[in-house]
Amino acid sequence: xxxxxxxxxxxxxDYAPAPESTAVVNIAKTYGHFINGDFVEPSSGATFPTxxxxxxxxxxxxxxxxxxxxxxxxxxxxxxxxxxxGQMPGSERGKYLFRIxxxxxxxxxxxxxxxTMDGGKPIKESxxxxxxxxxxxxxxxxxxxxxxxxxxxxxxxxPHGVAGQIVPWxxxxxxxxxxxxxxxxxxxxxxxxxxxxxxxxxxLLADVLQNIDLPPGVVNIVTGAGxxxxxxxxxxxxxxxxxxxxxxxxxxxxxxxxARRIPLTLELGGxxxxxxxxxxxxxxxxxxxxxxxxxxxxxVCCAGSRLLVEESIADSFVERLRRRISTLRLGDPLDxxxxxxxxNSADQLQRITDMVATGVSEGADLFQPECDLPDKGYxxxxxxxxxxxxxxxxxREEIFGPVLTVQTFRTAExxxxxxxxxxxxxxxxxxxxxGSKILWMTEKLRAGVVWANTYNQFDPASPFGGYKESGFGRxxxxxxxxxxxxxxxxxxxxxx
Amino acid sequence: xxxxTVFVPTKGGGPVSTTPVDAVSLEARAxxxxxxxxxxxxxxxxxxxxxxxxxxxxxxxxxTPGKVASLCQKAVRPDPANPVIPSVAAVCVYPEMVExxxxxxxxxxxAVASVAGAFPAGMSAPAVRVxxxxxxxxxxxxxxxxxxxxxxFMSGDLGRAHDEIAAAKEACGAAHLKxxxxxxxLGSYDQVRRASMLAMAAGADFIKxxxxxxxxxxxxxxxxxxxxxxxxxxxxxxxxVGLKGAGGIRTAKQAWHHLVIVGETLGTEWLTPDLFRLGxxxxxxxxxxxxxxxxxxxxxxxxxxxVD
Numbered sequence: 124x125x126x127x128x129x130x131x132x133x134x135x136x137d138y139a140p141a142p143e144s145t146a147v148v149n150i151a152k153t154y155g156h157f158i159n160g161d162f163v164e165p166s167s168g169a170t171f172p173t174x175x176x177x178x179x180x181x182x183x184x185x186x187x188x189x190x191x192x193x194x195x196x197x198x199x200x201x202x203x204x205x206x207x208x209g210q211m212p213g214s215e216r217g218k219y220l221f222r223i224x225x226x227x228x229x230x231x232x233x234x235x236x237x238x239t240m241d242g243g244k245p246i247k248e249s250x251x252x253x254x255x256x257x258x259x260x261x262x263x264x265x266x267x268x269x270x271x272x273x274x275x276x277x278x279x280x281x282p283h284g285v286a287g288q289i290v291p292w293x294x295x296x297x298x299x300x301x302x303x304x305x306x307x308x309x310x311x312x313x314x315x316x317x318x319x320x321x322x323x324x325x326x327l328l329a330d331v332l333q334n335i336d337l338p339p340g341v342v343n344i345v346t347g348a349g350x351x352x353x354x355x356x357x358x359x360x361x362x363x364x365x366x367x368x369x370x371x372x373x374x375x376x377x378x379x380x381x382a383r384r385i386p387l388t389l390e391l392g393g394x395x396x397x398x399x400x401x402x403x404x405x406x407x408x409x410x411x412x413x414x415x416x417x418x419x420x421x422x423v424c425c426a427g428s429r430l431l432v433e434e435s436i437a438d439s440f441v442e443r444l445r446r447r448i449s450t451l452r453l454g455d456p457l458d459x460x461x462x463x464x465x466x467n468s469a470d471q472l473q474r475i476t477d478m479v480a481t482g483v484s485e486g487a488d489l490f491q492p493e494c495d496l497p498d499k500g501y502x503x504x505x506x507x508x509x510x511x512x513x514x515x516x517x518x519r520e521e522i523f524g525p526v527l528t529v530q531t532f533r534t535a536e537x538x539x540x541x542x543x544x545x546x547x548x549x550x551x552x553x554x555x556x557x558g559s560k561i562l563w564m565t566e567k568l569r570a571g572v573v574w575a576n577t578y579n580q581f582d583p584a585s586p587f588g589g590y591k592e593s594g595f596g597r598x599x600x601x602x603x604x605x606x607x608x609x610x611x612x613x614x615x616x617x618x619x
Numbered sequence: 620x621x622x623x624t625v626f627v628p629t630k631g632g633g634p635v636s637t638t639p640v641d642a643v644s645l646e647a648r649a650x651x652x653x654x655x656x657x658x659x660x661x662x663x664x665x666x667x668x669x670x671x672x673x674x675x676x677x678x679x680x681x682x683t684p685g686k687v688a689s690l691c692q693k694a695v696r697p698d699p700a701n702p703v704i705p706s707v708a709a710v711c712v713y714p715e716m717v718e719x720x721x722x723x724x725x726x727x728x729x730a731v732a733s734v735a736g737a738f739p740a741g742m743s744a745p746a747v748r749v750x751x752x753x754x755x756x757x758x759x760x761x762x763x764x765x766x767x768x769x770x771x772f773m774s775g776d777l778g779r780a781h782d783e784i785a786a787a788k789e790a791c792g793a794a795h796l797k798x799x800x801x802x803x804x805l806g807s808y809d810q811v812r813r814a815s816m817l818a819m820a821a822g823a824d825f826i827k828x829x830x831x832x833x834x835x836x837x838x839x840x841x842x843x844x845x846x847x848x849x850x851x852x853x854x855x856x857x858x859x860v861g862l863k864g865a866g867g868i869r870t871a872k873q874a875w876h877h878l879v880i881v882g883e884t885l886g887t888e889w890l891t892p893d894l895f896r897l898g899x900x901x902x903x904x905x906x907x908x909x910x911x912x913x914x915x916x917x918x919x920x921x922x923x924x925x926v927d
Contacts, residue, residue, distance in 0.1 A: 139661040
């Protein structure tokens, strides 16, 4: 119920609407590919729609990339690599990256609103996380552009050439930033494909690239779905591939890339264990678990989707968790007070719905708080499964939605065993006030990132990536720079 | 500190345990709650709720009966030009001013709170502190604000810190007891959480952040920390304790973020004068100016509210 204007109405937390204005964004009716510095029509003339998942309203028609479009993009990237970009000193490349970072900061509201409209995530997340981190990534790698010989001392490194990059729909702009910034800093040129449900912020980034006079062809953006991605993966002119997305697609890409022996980095799925000991800061642990699984509607590869809680506090912890989840505000993603936004697409909503139904049919107990779902759009309430066994599907397979499973453990050894018993290994979380236990756990956990007494913290200087079926290669830090460089056979110097 | 200190409530019941606090996550959560956007109708109800929960305070060595009378007038009728504005919850004064305050607010529903028990340091003999409380109650105070014995608490003499509060509670009789932790002197959120549990177990009706006499006072993370302690205590014992933020709360925006923190942590049933107070002096005028802005669409200025 909306609050009334009665001055004596007690203050409630059903806050009056506080929507961010959409006047700041200007969405075109149709978008072409961004190739060689200009927007161009798709060769086939085919387009597909992108919609606002919170309202199902049509936002724009997007060019559907064919193999021919990809070929044009790769040719433009090759020409730029062999032309101005390849010749340019690192200090000059760095200036372009700094300009991109500053433009993202200056236009952050516009980008944040567009990200929320196209992807359904709450504006407070696109505003406070996606945009600041995207800018930070460019700032960080801008600094490396003229220091590659210090990053890799006594080695002579050079860029690969044309990098093909395919990014997912959960953090559309941020994932593009994670991929573009190190590739460009290292001196590569790029063909980037944003996800088909969330292409708009990447296309707005093209506008930024035009504004800062990035030489044509250095970054090319080809839009489309799986077939477009396959055309990039299979293109003979691509020297390096990077993909963030599902494990299933990642495996297909690895097969294709291995046949051609080109370097590849994969950042894939996860099924992270979030481990809470009885000696943790309990109230903050509850917050951490909630942030870990419900932020961005659980569309996070490193989401803490499996809660492992020490047996002695399990009941009270789950009770606190349920109470906290009941206060999450689900609704209009553009409202500044929304905590849980819309599911990214109808397809993803169907996958989540099916997985949760499987969980119920396999015998786990489902809790969902009472919450009104909007009539239009794609929505799923925050959900918790208790009574979960290690063999349950919901505890083994990535759901990529706002669904947490709860299991208990008695000893730290048991927690480690359960945490590691998964094909994935992207991230893990530990909550305990005992430092020695954190160190012991960190050594044992087979996960690329382990957070202690926090969750979902990202920094451009810190490497991020997975073990096992969560992929290989790292993004962030010097570790994220290395995959975009190779060691030169000649050691005649010259620096990259 | 150890992960869990255990207190046994004075009024009986099972032992109450306390949990550690992670400072980084606590502050992050408070900062997140302070991004709540309070607009239009919610802003109006937040401003009115703020006024209804204010303990309008003067604790100066220069206080006089005249100044207290003026403060009481303001407490009862904060904006003489706008009868819709509610009265504040209480006026808060030194013991010597209690009778003047009682006379000024008689029959208005505004309560009189008195600091007592060797406020603000509490560094007097236990008998003296109890006598001070009894004196304030005798003068007609409805509520007594005392300080935790930080000297005893920080030196590890939890028994003495607890017993002094229990004795104060007894001396209060029917008056409500608020226990000031003076958070800025306790050094960590862990210690504040522990002191909160100790004070509640000893019989506090309210726990309160600060005296207002030192700079680090009612910050948003600190109020969140104490709200979480109150929730924990209620979970463990079923006993409902109130929360008072005091010291450094000067703007309406600070105040409504406190309402957000308490409302989202303890539930909006806590947002009544029975369970939530804001101890302040200059806050009230900022709230009145914000209400004028809502009514007229324009900011007026400090000359359009009374300075008492």
